[in-house]
Amino acid sequence: MKFINIIGNILNADVLTLFGPIIDGIDLEVRDALELFGKKAKKLVVILETEGGYIETVQRIVDILRKHYTEVDFVVPNFAMSAGTVLVM
Numbered sequence: 001m002k003f004i005n006i007i008g009n010i011l012n013a014d015v016l017t018l019f020g021p022i023i024d025g026i027d028l029e030v031r032d033a034l035e036l037f038g039k040k041a042k043k044l045v046v047i048l049e050t051e052g053g054y055i056e057t058v059q060r061i062v063d064i065l066r067k068h069y070t071e072v073d074f075v076v077p078n079f080a081m082s083a084g085t086v087l088v089m
Contacts, residue, residue: 013043013073022053022083027060034068044069052082061087 008015014037018030034044044065065072074080074088 007045007047008041011043011045011073012041013045013071014041014069015045015047017047019047019049022050022057022061022087024054024057026053027057027064030061031064034064040068042069043071043073045073045075047075047077048080048084048088049076049078050080050082050084050087052084055083055086058083058087 004015004017014034016030016033018026020026034040046065076084076088080088
């Protein structure tokens with residue numbers, strides 16, 4: 001958590017980590033996590049590592065991200081395959 005805060009401070013952004021498959025229900029987890037942020041920054045950085053998942057879930061995540069932030073950047077430390085690639089685009 002300490003490094004997440006450091007990244008957020010350096011980039012002047014909120015930071016969300018998303019590791020694992022993009023499956024039904026993960027969009028609700030993303031929504032809940034974003035709503036836990038107090039005063040939101042205008043920018044979000046998503047640290048993403050996924051082997052893929054469902055495009056429909058990606059669309060719901062994109063809708064949630066657009067609702068909360070004007071700018072979203074992605075950091076992919078290793079891989080974002082399939083639906084993860086679509087999310088980053």
